[in-house]
Amino acid sequence: MNKSIMIVGVGGQGTLLASRILGSALLSKGYDVKVSEVHGMSQRGGSVVTYVKYGEKVYSPVIGEGEADLILAFEQLEAARWLSCLKKDGKVVVNTQKIDPMSVVIGDSVYPDGVIDAVKNAGATVVELDALPLAVEAGSPKAVNVVLIGAMAKNTDIDKEIWLDAVKACVPGKFLELNLKAFELGYSN
Amino acid sequence: MKKLLLGNEAVARGLYEAGCRVASSYPGTPSTEITEVISKYDEITSEWAPNEKVAAEVAFGAAVAGARSFCGMKHVGLNVAADPLFTSSYTGVNAGMVIGVADDPGMHSSQNEQDSRHYAQASKIMMLEPADSDECLKYAKMAYELSERFDTPILLRLTTRVSHSRSLAEVGERVDNGLKEYVKNPQKYVMVPANAKGKHVVVEKRILDQIEYCETEAVANGLNSVEYNDKKIGVITAGICYEYAKEALGDKASYLKLGCVYPLPEKLIKDFCKECETVYVLEELDDFIETHCKKIGVEVIGKSAFTLQGEYSQGLIRKVVLGEDVESVKADVDVPARPPVLCAGCPHRGLFYTLKRLNVTVSGDIGCYTLGVAKPLGMMDTVLCMGGSVSGLHGRNLANPDKANKSVAVIGDSTFIHSGVTGLIDIAYNNSNSVTIILDNSITGMTGHQQNPTTGYNIKGEPAAAVSLEKLCEAVGINNVFVVDPYNLDECYTTIGKALDLNAPAVVISRRPCALLKTVKHNPPLKVNKDKCKSCKMCMKIGCPAISMKDGKAEIDFTQCLGCNVCSQLCKFGAIE
Structure with a gap:
């Protein structure tokens, strides 16, 4: 049975590295893997989504409505935006960080209250964590992505060692220590 | 391997x-x-x-x-x-x-x-x-x-x-x-x-x-392939739509997958259609394969059931071919859209803010700076194609010469070299009263930082000849070439204003490297002194993603701010430090 994971967030939060780590971990488990990313304009502070699918044989690289087993959301609003892609019994791992879209910044719309409650009320199983302070604790606010990968790793059936190897394979050497710490903080919180 | x-x-x-x-x-x-x-x-x-x-x-x-x-x-x-x-x-x-x-x-x-x-x-x-x-x-x-x-x-x-x-x-x-x-x-x-x-x-x-x-041969070597399963549904497809179809329909359909989409075979398609009861053509965008099928006289279902716009998906195919809908969950909350924006510290921001102050019509072009169309800057009137800003401005000014000193073109360094320079030659040659602003951020930005003929480096990052934009503009016959720093709002306002008043062809080069370039050194992040902030929201007018209002006062996100100081030039109360 194939599994589908979505990584959603705001351009610049490092969702592409997260999907690479995830892809690498799944590959070493021997799965057929497809990872779909969108590059270009949507990187600039826009809503971004990466699809990761794995199993015996994967065809489509994208995930549609009601197809995701797990959504890893780097930002609250993005969890709500992409929730329709979640399966009825799916799980959402969400960073409680809020990033205002430009329309909110300039007062054209409001950042809604109770986003995470709305996600829960829709029937999703929700795991929340505040990744930014953990990333700062690990040594850089930019490590939010690896903290979140740690948090998600705990919610999969893949051994921790495989995840750690994947982080090592995907992160440049000089940032490795920082990122391993970030992974641990995400995994254990 | x-x-x-x-x-x-x-x-x-x-x-x-x-x-x-x-x-x-x-x-x-x-x-x-x-x-x-x-x-x-x-x-x-x-x-x-x-x-x-x-x-x-x-x-x-x-x-x-x-x-x-x-x-x-x-x-x-x-x-x-x-x-x-x-x-x-x-x-x-x-x-x-x-x-x-x-x-x-x-x-x-x-x-x-x-x-x-x-x-x-x-x-x-x-x-x-x-x-x-x-x-x-x-x-x-x-x-x-x-x-x-x-x-x-x-x-x-x-x-x-x-x-x-x-x-x-x-x-x-x-x-x-x-x-x-x-x-x-x-x-x-x-x-x-x-x-x-x-x-x-x-x-x-x-x-x-x-x-x-x-x-023949393409079938033997697998470039074009036929896979018979249940023959009630036949699918003729190519590229990514094959993957969508396989996921949606699996063994419930037979497939003719075309690895070569031009030229298209005739006999192969006819034979496949003879074997299958109902044949769908699954292709994104135009009815290219479908038209061929109809031309050779086979009956297929294509765009009448699908769409000429956007992407296909396994969900769409399941719905149309099998009549199956998926159950999905939805959060009961209004989610504001999050389109892409100019990055914090982007040099284009100060320039677009200046154009807003000057209240000009902007003939735009293709690149990161196309995002200048978004609110709150909203400073783009037309965007057509690579290089189209410069020649388009000339046309606008031919049509309405009285507004020429209230119109500019904006074009990036790479786009200018791509095909903007020919428009500028047109402007110089025909003595057009047009002001072209070249947004020189020293890189091809939108596509993810590629070198170009103006940057001084080749694709491998080795030193290379660099086009001098100033000299190029002068060489094609532009006698008024100015260079400004888009982080300096007063300088931009004065210089572009001067160029517009010249009643002659002019170029303003707005020069500052892309803030995301690894070689660019940044100032420490700025902070809002909450005691000095009068909540006037002037700093919000530049649409910087690092600035927001929290509890009635401006706040700067330290993880995003690159210390460009564009916002601090707008604050009349000296609250941004």
Whole structure:
């Protein structure tokens, strides 16, 4: 049975590295893997989504409505935006960080209250964590992505060692220590 | 060995393994990574060209001289390269030549949704379309064999989901057969009418030979494949739609997968349709395969049940073909849209704010700075195509000369070199009272930081000749060239105002490197002194994603702020420190 994971967030939060780590971990488990990313304009502070699918044989690289087993959301609003892609019994791992879209910044719309409650009320199983302070604790606010990968790793059936190897394979050497710490903080919180 | 490769990486790998020796491209999402990856192979001489036409001509010249060559571009880039494309179909090649073209159904990062398969048909050039990374690699290699065998360039069509998805691809070794001998042959390579008349006959014969290939050999080698399962539903498809169809329908349907989308076979399609009860054509964008099916007299269901716009998906196919809907969950909350914005510290921000102060009409162009259209800046009136801002401004000013001192064009450094300079020559030559602003951020930004002829570095990051924008503008006949720093709002306002009042052709170069460049040093993040902040929201007028209002006062996100000081110049109370 194939599994589908979505990584959603705001351009610049490092969702592409997260999907690479995830892809690498799944590959070493021997799965057929497809990872779909969108590059270009949507990187600039826009809503971004990466699809990761794995199993015996994967065809489509994208995930549609009601197809995701797990959504890893780097930002609250993005969890709500992409929730329709979640399966009825799916799980959402969400960073409680809020990033205002430009329309909110300039007062054209409001950042809604109770986003995470709305996600829960829709029937999703929700795991929340505040990744930014953990990333700062690990040594850089930019490590939010690896903290979140740690948090998600705990919610999969893949051994921790495989995840750690994947982080090592995907992160440049000089940032490795920082990122391993970030992974641990995400995994254990 | 199998490796998880991006579709674009797999194309590059396939070209490499097939002995490609020369590659020239212009960046364009979603095609860019093909040439970026090629640049890492020392056996291939790779370059960024000023535009796609140049890239295609470089690849053509290399192929005629005997080197397997490549040029890559996005769909709209093929419009620019269309001139060499059409006639290279007549001349043919010597060593193989592959033209990679990436379409963008759904317009993830494009200005239109054109279907490049029409170019294959119009130029009578064979086109292959892979569905995943493994096929990207295989088809790239196959394209060279077909190019040399049929003496034609080959188009390799990708779409965003194929280019930008990672899947497993079988990687092999490089085989380089060396340079092919070039033999002088004006009848073949010099397209004067007398020679071209003869070559057109060759082209038409070649298409017939290729159709024969598609019916027979292409089936034997798997390029075109037939898979019979349940025959109640038949699917004719190509590229990414095959993956969607397989996921949606599995064994409930039979498949005719076309790896070659031009020319299309006749007998193969007719035989498949005879076996199946109801046949669907699954293809994104135009009804290219469907029209062919109807022309050869087979009954298929295509666009009447699907769509000419946007991307297909397994969900859409399940719904239309099987009538199945999926259950999905929805959060009961209004989610505001989150379109892309100019980055914090982006040098374009100060410039667009200045244009807003000057209340001018802005003829825009293609690049990151197209985001200047978004609120709260909202400073773009037209965007058409690469280079179109400059010539478009001239046209606007011809139509309404009284407003010429209230109109500007904005164009990036790379886009200016691509095709803006010809518009500027038009302005100088015809003495147009037009002000062109070149947004020189020292890189090709939108596509992810590629070097270009103005940056002083080549594709490998080695020092290279740099076009001096000032000297180039002067050389084409512009006598008023100014340079401003877009972080300095007063300087921008004064200088652009002066240029507009000149009543003569003028260029303002707004120069400041892209804030995301690793070589750029930033100031420490700014902070709002909450005691001094009067909540006037002046700092919100520049649309910086690092600034927001929290509890009635401005707040700067330290993780995003790059200390550009544009906002602090707007604060009358000195609250931003």
